[in-house]
Amino acid sequence: MSNPVGTLYVIATPIGNLEDISFRALSILKQVKYIAAEDTRQSKKLLSHYDITTRLVSHHKFNERNNEQKLIKDLHIGHDIALISDAGTPLICDPGSGLVKSCHEAGIHVVPVPGPSALIAALSVSGLSSDRFVFDGFLPEKKSMRTKVFKDLLYEDRTMVFYETPHRIMAALDDIREIFSEDQIVLVARELTKKYETLYCGTVSKIKELLHENVSQQKGEFVIVIKGTDKKVPTSEKLNQKVMESLLRELPLKKAASLAAEITGESKNNMYKLGLELQKK
Ligand code: SAM
Numbered sequence: 001m002s003n004p005v006g007t008l009y010v011i012a013t014p015i016g017n018l019e020d021i022s023f024r025a026l027s028i029l030k031q032v033k034y035i036a037a038e039d040t041r042q043s044k045k046l047l048s049h050y051d052i053t054t055r056l057v058s059h060h061k062f063n064e065r066n067n068e069q070k071l072i073k074d075l076h077i078g079h080d081i082a083l084i085s086d087a088g089t090p091l092i093c094d095p096g097s098g099l100v101k102s103c104h105e106a107g108i109h110v111v112p113v114p115g116p117s118a119l120i121a122a123l124s125v126s127g128l129s130s131d132r133f134v135f136d137g138f139l140p141e142k143k144s145m146r147t148k149v150f151k152d153l154l155y156e157d158r159t160m161v162f163y164e165t166p167h168r169i170m171a172a173l174d175d176i177r178e179i180f181s182e183d184q185i186v187l188v189a190r191e192l193t194k195k196y197e198t199l200y201c202g203t204v205s206k207i208k209e210l211l212h213e214n215v216s217q218q219k220g221e222f223v224i225v226i227k228g229t230d231k232k233v234p235t236s237e238k239l240n241q242k243v244m245e246s247l248l249r250e251l252p253l254k255k256a257a258s259l260a261a262e263i264t265g266e267s268k269n270n271m272y273k274l275g276l277e278l279q280k281k
Pocket of ligand 1: 015016085087088089090091092093094116117118119162163164165189190191192193194221222223
């Protein structure tokens with residue numbers, strides 16, 4: 001008789017407060033053959049807090065590809081394995097997607113053991129509409145890329161959620177103010193479930209001011225939640241008019257028409273006519 005195939009348990013662990021872990025997660029962590037962890041030193045703290053002695057093996061973004069085959073082999077011979085990350089739910093901006101995909105392909109049972117995730121924790125206290133939302137992971141490092149992300153979401157009506165690092169939090173708030181508006185409603189959730197947990201909710205300019213006044217509040221882990229808009233995407237006619245009006249403030253008609261045509265995809269002739277009409281007003 002062939003061995004029964006093992007199960008991969010994808011287990012959520014605390015994002016700060018060590019007590020935020022389910023009974024089921026603890027019991028599975030005790031029972032599995034071994035635990036594949038993003039950072040074994042970090043996970044040791046959690047395991048020793050709960051007197052769990054299960055072996056830890058490292059499984060992070062730099063070795064996950066090489067590791068996968070060994071894990072799949074062990075699952076195939078009937079070992080149950082747990083996958084955990086440093087904090088929160090594995091695969092959410094954390095390693096593990098390759099392993100889970102390979103398990104599906106190999107017909108190995110994958111079982112979620114749900115629990116904390118910083119994005120859900122932040123949303124749950126945002127007071128913003130959370131039935132529909134967009135999670136866009138970490139904001140890009142470069143300003144130009146970050147502003148592009150925000151520009152693309154300018155007319156997003158769902159609540160938007162991002163992860164951000166302490167050294168870019170002020171720059172990200174600056175960009176939100178620049179692209180959306182200074183009155184844009186935002187929630188900044190800092191150090192969730194930890195001793196110095198702080199929630200900042202209000203206009204982006206107010207929050208920036210508060211963080212600016214208190215440099216220690218710029219440290220830690222952050223989730224940014226942005227309220228969706230009820231503004232509608234301008235229709236092409238309105239957009240053409242807006243583009244032409246702006247350009248006419250700076251440029252002569254012919255140049256403005258040519259540039260406006262390039263931006264909007266309209267013909268130069270149509271933009272020229274629109275410009276003439278606008279100048280008559
Ligand atoms: N897998 C994790 C989850 O489910 O939330 C996310 C891992 S990601 C590598 C780490 C980022 O999540 C941090 O940089 C921060 O943006 C956010 N984060 C994690 N823990 C947090 C906390 N306690 N408070 C606020 N944000 C947190």
